[in-house]
Amino acid sequence: MKNWKLHGIVLILVIISELIGAFNFKCGPGTIVLLPMLYALIIGIFLTPKFLKVANEKDMSDAGSLITVTLMLLMARYGTLIGPSLPKIIKAGPALILQEFGNIGTVFLGIPLAVFLGLKRESIGAAHSIAREPNVALISDVYGMEGPEGQGVMGVYICGTVVGTLFFGVIASFFAAYSPLHPYSLAMASGVGSASMMTASVGSLSSMYPQMKDTLAAFGAASNMLSGLDGLYMSLWLSLPLSEWLYKKSYKLKYGTLPETKVKEDN
Known part of the structure; x- marks a missing residue:
């Protein structure tokens, strides 16, 4: 918290991004929404030691430790939207809870595809979930971030932050225009555990x-918070064991032999 340089950089990024504002682009029946969060991310990338060297390695390490704290502020804002719509949310309670089982689809789709594209144990970290902050913490605890699983989850985390917001904004618009699904159900589906993706989808x-507008934001925020709560246990007890099993099956199908057994080193 004493890194005043980092706080100054963040403040400048926020001001610049907010001055740019949100942009909406029509894409057929859908709408692409570019939010200030995306601008801040892109500008921030160019400030790293790889490019302009405005931020150093210590700044980046400090920023990483503050991600969870800053997201708490965003979720507190969404919490203020849930109260007025609480009766509707309670009525849709079972749907909000059961939707988490839909996230297991990432395992069945992602693991075989990743293995056949040439990834090995990276596929477990990458495809066991949507790879947001709780999932990064889970992989770090179970496997460690220095291993292939950690590389996989961080790769999807970064790609999701950059591309995921655009994808969610577009896909929500297309489903709203072409499918019979109610806007409330699409708002609930937006809450996959990522504040940025949910914001882009609900914005569209x-x-x-x-x-x-207010009810959609409430459904999206409630769904997102529930995904953050039960999604972690779903990943720990169901998705990760399923990913390990499916990885072995996919690996044997491609290479004709079982993969080497993962041995976790004691520190």
């Missing part, structure tokens, strides 16, 4: 249904 839906 809100631009199409401005009369439902």
Whole structure:
């Protein structure tokens, strides 16, 4: 918290990004929403030691430790939207809880695809979940971040932050325009455990249904918080064991032999 240089950089990024503002682009029936969060991320990348060297390695390490704290502020803001819509959220309670089982689809789709593209144990970290902050922490605790699983989860985490917001904004608009799904169900589906992706998706839906703006934000925020709560246990007890099993099956199918047994080194 004493790294005043880091706080100054963040403040400047926030001001610049907010001055740029959000941009909406029509893409067929859908809408691509570019949010200030995306601008801040892209500008921040160019400030790292790899490019302009405005931030050093210590700054980057300090920033990483503050991610969870800063996301708490965002989720507190969303919490203020849930209260007025609480009766509707309670009514949709079972749907909000059971939707977490849909995230297991990333395992069945991602693991075989990653293995056949040439990834090995990186596929477990990359495809066991949507790879947001709780999942990064889980992989770090179970496997360590220096191993292939840690590289896999961080790769998807970064790609999700950069590309995921755009993808979610577009896909929500297309489903709203072409599918019979209700906007409330799409808002619930937006809450996969990523504040940025949920914000982009709900933002697109809100631009199409401005009369439902507050309710859509409440459903998305409630779904996102539930995904953060039960999603971690779902990953620990179900997705990770399933990923290990499916990885072995996919590996044997491609290479004709079982992979080497993972041995966790004691520190």
